[in-house]
Structures are given as C-alpha cells and as structure tokens.
Amino acid sequence: MNESAITVENLVKKFEDVTALDGISLQVEKGELFGLLGPNGAGKTTTINILCGLTKPTSGAAKVGGYDVQKETAKIKELIGVCPQETAIYPYLTGAENVELFGNLHAMDKDTLKTRRAMLLEKMGLTGDAKRRAEKYSGGMKRRLSLILALIHDPQIAFLDEPTVAMDPQSRHAVWDFIKELKKEDKTIILTTHYMEEAEELCDRVGIIDHGKLIALGTPQELISKNKVKNLEEVFIALTGRKIREEV
Amino acid sequence: MKLQRVLALTKKEMKKTVREPAVLFMIFLFPVVFVFAFGASFGGVGGGQPVYQVGVVNMDEGNSVNASQIFLTALSDTKILNVQSYVDNQTAQNALSQGSIQAVVIIPSDFSQSFASYQAAPNDPNAWTNATVSLYLDKGSLVATQAVPPIIQQVLTAIAGQSQQASLSPFRLETASLVEVKTQSALDFMAPGMFTFASIFLIMMVAQSFATDRENGMINAYASHRRHRQSL
Numbered sequence: 001m002n003e004s005a006i007t008v009e010n011l012v013k014k015f016e017d018v019t020a021l022d023g024i025s026l027q028v029e030k031g032e033l034f035g036l037l038g039p040n041g042a043g044k045t046t047t048i049n050i051l052c053g054l055t056k057p058t059s060g061a062a063k064v065g066g067y068d069v070q071k072e073t074a075k076i077k078e079l080i081g082v083c084p085q086e087t088a089i090y091p092y093l094t095g096a097e098n099v100e101l102f103g104n105l106h107a108m109d110k111d112t113l114k115t116r117r118a119m120l121l122e123k124m125g126l127t128g129d130a131k132r133r134a135e136k137y138s139g140g141m142k143r144r145l146s147l148i149l150a151l152i153h154d155p156q157i158a159f160l161d162e163p164t165v166a167m168d169p170q171s172r173h174a175v176w177d178f179i180k181e182l183k184k185e186d187k188t189i190i191l192t193t194h195y196m197e198e199a200e201e202l203c204d205r206v207g208i209i210d211h212g213k214l215i216a217l218g219t220p221q222e223l224i225s226k227n228k229v230k231n232l233e234e235v236f237i238a239l240t241g242r243k244i245r246e247e248v
Numbered sequence: 249m250k251l252q253r254v255l256a257l258t259k260k261e262m263k264k265t266v267r268e269p270a271v272l273f274m275i276f277l278f279p280v281v282f283v284f285a286f287g288a289s290f291g292g293v294g295g296g297q298p299v300y301q302v303g304v305v306n307m308d309e310g311n312s313v314n315a316s317q318i319f320l321t322a323l324s325d326t327k328i329l330n331v332q333s334y335v336d337n338q339t340a341q342n343a344l345s346q347g348s349i350q351a352v353v354i355i356p357s358d359f360s361q362s363f364a365s366y367q368a369a370p371n372d373p374n375a376w377t378n379a380t381v382s383l384y385l386d387k388g389s390l391v392a393t394q395a396v397p398p399i400i401q402q403v404l405t406a407i408a409g410q411s412q413q414a415s416l417s418p419f420r421l422e423t424a425s426l427v428e429v430k431t432q433s434a435l436d437f438m439a440p441g442m443f444t445f446a447s448i449f450l451i452m453m454v455a456q457s458f459a460t461d462r463e464n465g466m467i468n469a470y471a472s473h474r475r476h477r478q479s480l
Contacts, residue, residue, distance in 0.1 A: 101257075104256030
C-alpha cells in the first residue's frame with residue numbers, strides 16, 4: 001500500500017479566463033479506493049480528464065502508474081479503464097454486443113472476453129437484458145453497462161466518473177458491491193461523486209474539491225472527527241458553509 | 249491483432265446500417281433520388297432527338313441509276329442528320345474545321361456504278377464493284393464521333409437491299425480522319441457522378457457519426473485508450 005499509483009503536484013488547468021483547477025496536489029496509493037468529492041463544476045472531471053490524458057494541464061505535473069501524463073500518455077492508457085460521466089454506449093447494439101465490441105477493441109482473446117463478459121453482466125444484473133438493444137435500457141441500466149465497458153479489459157487503475165449518478169437505490173447498491181469487489185482485487189480506483197454517503201461507504205480516503213481547490217484530504221473518519229461532525233455532508237458544510245447538493 | 253479491432257468496428261457499422269432505417273435510406277434511396285433529380289434537371293429528359301449537321305460532297309458520276317440521291321434521301325429521312333451539300337472536299341473540310349458541321353461524308357465517283365453492279369447480281373459479291381464512302385469527323389465532338397458513323401453505316405446497308413449484315417454490302421464506310429473512335433459504356437458515363445455522390449455521402453455519414461459519438465462521449469471513451477484511437 002505504500003507504492004503510489006497516482007501522484008498529482010500543483011495541478012492547474014485554465015479554460016480561457018476560468019480556472020477549473022487551482023493548484024491541486026495529492027497522492028493515491030496502489031490498491032486504494034480514492035474518492036474525489038465536490039459539487040458540480042468543482043473540477044472533479046477535469047482532474048480525471050488530465051489523469052487519463054484527455055486534457056493537458058496548464059501547469060503542474062501528474063503521474064499515473066509512474067508515467068508522466070503529458071509525455072507518456074500512451075503507456076498510461078495501457079493501464080487504465082475509464083467510465084466517463086456521459087453514458088458512452090451504442091444504442092443500436094445489444095448490451096452483450098456493446099461489451100463484445102469494447103473487448104475486441106482492447107484486442108482481448110475470445111475466451112477471456114466471453115468469460116469476463118458473462119461475469120460482469122451477471123454482477124451488474126444485466127444478464128437477463130444482455131440481448132436487448134441498449135436504447136431500450138433504463139438510465140440506470142445504461143450507466144451499469146457503461147461501467148462494464150470501462151472494466152471489460154481488467155485495467156489496473158479505474159477512473160469512475162460519477163458512476164452512480166441518476167441510479168435508483170437498488171442499482172446504486174449493486175454498483176457499490178461491485179466496486180468493493182474491485183478493491184478486493186487490488187485495483188486502484190478513483191471515484192468521483194457528489195453523493196457523500198457513497199464516498200463514506202466506499203472510499204479509503206477522500207479529497208474534497210471546491211472551486212478547483214483541494215480543501216480537505218483524508219479518510220472519511222478523519223475528516224468527520226477533525227471537523228467534529230456526523231458525516232461527510234456536514235464536513236462539506238463546515239468547510240464551505242454550503243451544502244454540496246442543493247435540495248430539489 | 250489489429251484486424252480484430254477493425255473487424256469489430258466493421259461489424260458494429262454493419263449492424264448500425266441494418267438496425268437504423270435512416271442509415272439505410274441515406275445509403276440506398278437517397279443517391280437514387282438524387283441521381284433522378286439531377287438527371288431530370290440537367291439531363292434534358294424528354295428533350296427529343298438531337299440533330300447532327302453533316303456535310304456531303306457528292307462526287308458520284310452515275311447517270312442511269314442515281315444511287316447517291318437515294319443515299320442522300322435516306323440520310324435525311326433518318327431525321328437525326330441534317331444534310332448539307334458541298335461542292336468539293338476542301339469547302340466541306342473548312343466548314344468542319346469551323347465547327348458549322350460535325351461530319352463530312354464523301355460519296356465516291358463509282359457509287360452509282362457500285363450500286364448498279366450490286367443490283368445486277370445481288371447474290372454474287374464477286375461481280376460487285378466496291379465503293380468506299382469516306383467520313384471525316386469533328387475530333388472535338390464526342391457525340392458526333394460516337395453517333396454519326398453507325399447511323400451512316402446503317403443507311404448504307406439499308407439502301408443496299410435492306411440487309412442488316414454489312415459484309416453483304418458493296419459499300420464500305422471508311423473513317424478517313426485520324427480520329428480514334430473510343431467506345432464509351434454507360435458505366436464510364438455514370439461512374440464519375442456516382443463516385444462523387446458516394447464520396448459526399450460517405451463524408452457526410454462519417455462526419456455525422458463522429459458528431460454523434462462526440463456528443464455522447466464515445467470519442468472520449470475511445471480516446472482514453474490508445475488502442476481504440478489507432479483502430480479509429
């Protein structure tokens with residue numbers, strides 16, 4: 001647990017006159033489940049995009065699996081699996097065909113692909129719907145399928161960008177169980193969410209981002225006891241004076 | 249192993265084509281509609297028969313049987329050729345080079361004689377006096393080089409006893425000018441247009457596909473893995 005899977009040093013990202021990330025530094029250990037928390041627009045997805053090599057940082061440095069995100073993106077991409085915030089699936093393919101397509105794009109051999117596809121569909125509760133076209137899926141089912149696509153090739157480091165957004169409690173718990181199993185397999189997982197209870201349930205450590213700055217870093221218990229509150233939601237209120245999500 | 253990725257993407261595109269009716273329409277029906285629409289607009293559909301200007305130099309010396317007159321009448325009767333007479337070859341050639349006519353037909357001096365010999369013994373080719381009708385064509389006019397020689401050949405065959413077989417005729421048609429007559433099939437004619445259409449549709453569909461993929465995050469999903477980008 002003392003080997004760093006991800007190192008971020010003073011990362012800054014500016015989009016014209018908007019500063020999305022303002023000097024973030026953190027480390028994620030190998031096999032750790034790290035949560036990036038924050039309200040919408042805090043900079044969570046920008047951080048993930050930089051770590052995946054999709055966006056270049058304005059300044060600062062970051063390493064994933066020991067490789068520099070600006071110079072060695074090709075090597076990083078061999079290690080990671082990304083579940084983007086948007087549901088990236090092909091609606092005209094069935095669930096099973098979507099998984100098969102991504103497995104083939106990862107050049108997986110036929111037998112491994114078949115085994116992993118069956119296993120992941122089963123774990124995500126999609127086996128019964130695997131032969132239906134994805135366009136007929138509910139929002140939660142699409143998100144679960146998207147998660148399978150990100151993990152079909154068994155990556156060492158998984159970036160899950162709000163994987164449970166718009167899911168019903170049942171689907172959310174299925175995903176939580178799945179993420180816990182991934183952790184048992186010693187995968188490094190970076191999870192972004194604005195559900196504080198999700199972070200509290202799953203994460204070894206969390207980093208709270210607000211307006212592009214890392215305002216807190218530690219285990220959920222550390223943060224709760226340090227701020228003398230009952231849960232992470234209250235930690236955020238104590239730090240910013242705002243709720244992370246406005247009540248609908 | 250790259251083939252595996254290419255095949256996977258090809259399979260995906262095939263399924264898309266079959267499962268999304270709009271794609272089928274774009275690929276198969278839209279080009280057909282376009283070809284007909286443009287054909288009707290620019291192709292002069294229903295515009296009637298074209299008429300070619302043909303100059304004739306009649307050097308026939310026949311008296312008893314005026315075969316050249318029969319030939320000229322037959323040419324005019326085709327309604328495709330507008331026949332104009334010229335006194336000599338030079339005048340006709342000048343008219344051809346100026347573009348006022350598209351072909352020059354030279355009727356030889358022994359034309360009527362040949363016709364008479366044919367009529368005297370229609371079944372004995374050895375007794376015929378063969379005559380050669382010379383033809384000069386406008387090199388610049390693709391249509392003239394294609395259309396005029398077969399028409400004249402047909403008329404020559406027709407006046408020599410309605411036989412459809414040119415080998416049984418005492419008249420021979422010779423293209424005197426050095427124009428190389430190139431046969432052009434319907435495919436040659438259509439191919440450039442069809443390729444252009446196909447390219448336009450292909451570009452449109454690929455662009456649309458990319459735009460959709462970008463919108464729903466698929467491009468990012470591809471881009472977050474190097475192998476995917478290579479396959480694309």
